[in-house]
Amino acid sequence: MVIIGMELMFRIDDSYSLKDKRSVVKSMIHKMHRKFNISIAEIDKQDMLNQGVIGISVVGNAYQQCHTVLDRVLEEIEETYAIEVYKIERVEA
Template sequence: MAVVVCEIQYSIHDSFSLKDKRQTVKSIIDRMRNKYHIAISEVDDLDMHNKTTIEMACVSNSRQLARSILDKVQAEIESLYSVDVLSSYWDEL
């Protein structure tokens, strides 16, 4: 069994209030959780209106498969939403 964890800090464009940010973050989390069946949550920068930190985890029988799923999630977030990656941290257990 392999667990891959990824924590990514995003800058959110077009977010001028906490309401705008929460709408975007909720959309990201709901879409990625339903499509890829991963654990995903906002873990930091909760009170900043234009920045968020999202952590996601995938459990699989293969590290390569879990890593490729999270890579797809990250690429999809960047293509569908107006965000920029500020930093990222990956860990494999």
């Protein structure tokens, strides 16, 4: 069994209130969970207006499979949402 996690830190371009930020982050979380069947949650900077941190984890049989899923999730997030990813940390177990 392989468990790989990723912490994604990003800035939201068009966020002028917590309501704007939360709508983007909640949409991101629900859409990615449904599409890729991953565990995903907002884990830090909940009270910052234009910054967010989400944690993503994948469980699978092979490292390559898990890394591929995380790469696809990252691509989908960057293509779909008006955000700037400034830090990515991966953790393997």
